[in-house]
Amino acid sequence: MWSYFANPHKFMRLSDWLAPLFYALGAACIAYGLWQGLWVVPKDEYQGGDIMRVMFIHVPAAWLAMASYSALAVASFVWFVWRHELADIAAKAIAPVGAVWTALCLATGAIWGKPTWGTWWQWDDARMMSVLFLFFLFLGYMALRAAMDTRQKAARAGAILAMVGAINIPMIKFSVDLFTSLHQDASVITADGPKMAAVYLTPLLISALGHSLLLGGLMLTSMRTEIRERRLARLRARELEAF
Amino acid sequence: MPEFDKNAAYIWACYGLGALMIIGAALQVMLAARAARRKLAALAANDTEDA
Numbered sequence: 001m002w003s004y005f006a007n008p009h010k011f012m013r014l015s016d017w018l019a020p021l022f023y024a025l026g027a028a029c030i031a032y033g034l035w036q037g038l039w040v041v042p043k044d045e046y047q048g049g050d051i052m053r054v055m056f057i058h059v060p061a062a063w064l065a066m067a068s069y070s071a072l073a074v075a076s077f078v079w080f081v082w083r084h085e086l087a088d089i090a091a092k093a094i095a096p097v098g099a100v101w102t103a104l105c106l107a108t109g110a111i112w113g114k115p116t117w118g119t120w121w122q123w124d125d126a127r128m129m130s131v132l133f134l135f136f137l138f139l140g141y142m143a144l145r146a147a148m149d150t151r152q153k154a155a156r157a158g159a160i161l162a163m164v165g166a167i168n169i170p171m172i173k174f175s176v177d178l179f180t181s182l183h184q185d186a187s188v189i190t191a192d193g194p195k196m197a198a199v200y201l202t203p204l205l206i207s208a209l210g211h212s213l214l215l216g217g218l219m220l221t222s223m224r225t226e227i228r229e230r231r232l233a234r235l236r237a238r239e240l241e242a243f
Numbered sequence: 244m245p246e247f248d249k250n251a252a253y254i255w256a257c258y259g260l261g262a263l264m265i266i267g268a269a270l271q272v273m274l275a276a277r278a279a280r281r282k283l284a285a286l287a288a289n290d291t292e293d294a
Contacts, residue, residue: 038245038258050247053254057261100268107264108257115250214265218272225272228279235286 006084008227019220026213033060033207041199054112055200059188060208061105062131064215066169068098069134072141073166076159086223088155089230091162092145093222097215099138106131117182126179130172137165151230 037056044052072094078087109128110120122128141158148154176183187195194201247254 034258038254043248049250051250051253053247054257057257061261097268097272100264104261104264107260111253111257111260115253214269218269221272221276225276225279228276228283232279232283232286235283235290 006082006086008086008089011086012224012227015220015224019217019224022213022217022220026210026215026217029206029210029213031210033203033210036203037207041203044200048116051112051115052200054108056204056207058105058108058112059204060211061101061108063208064211065098065102065105065131065134066172067212068094068101068215069137069162070166070169072098072138073162073169076162079155080159080163088159089223089226090219091155091158092226093219095138095141095145097218097222099135099142101211101215102131102135102138106135113182119182122182125181125183126175127172127181127183130168130175134165134168134172137161137168141165 033056037053041053043050047055072091075087075091075094078084079091106128109131113122114120141161144161145154145158148157173186175181176185188201188204196204
């Protein structure tokens, strides 16, 4: 299966129609989430009134920050073990979009925190710090790759960092259970099932699906760009050799 | 436009920032894709001329 999907030609054919489909479905789901979040769902006095509407953007951003880093670590592992170039291309493509969604999670979390907890940020809060560390992992991954002089070295160094950094993902998830945190406990992904009312949960899940599809589409487009860049580099090298 | 309680500014700031960051990321990805496509097409055209 890996070998089938590792073929860049097959990937280009598949992603040619898959990426636009992801964009269209993602935009529709996000639009539905926006409409529900801003116009339809009633405010929840228990959650601080209207400010809980931030949930429809903050929570998908938080999930995708973790999911995109997990995908980065898995792609890195696949490259590290099987040396499939497409896995390295995927890892390189995930990092910048993952960093954007992590930054969005941090920013919207800070904005939500001010009226709810009375502070934008708390330096000794495990949840906040572990997500900030995740953001730095994304930046570090990109900086490390950029600092290497060959593609192989960049892929190897990046893969090691991505795999080691994956330890931060369970730290983020369980930080609110293991440490004292201003952040509320998990209310969707829990052992006993979601604790959230369906009126909030359904639009939240659809919004999260929209963000996932959009991020997936951007990742596919970035992978296509990277494949073209590598093809371009090969053609230029061949021209130089011929010259 | 929907009307919110005293925290309206925070809500709009979150949604505005979200739109800005996501549209910015999408634009960056699309522009990079277009540039790569054009460079590859230009190189292929040069190769055809040389041949």
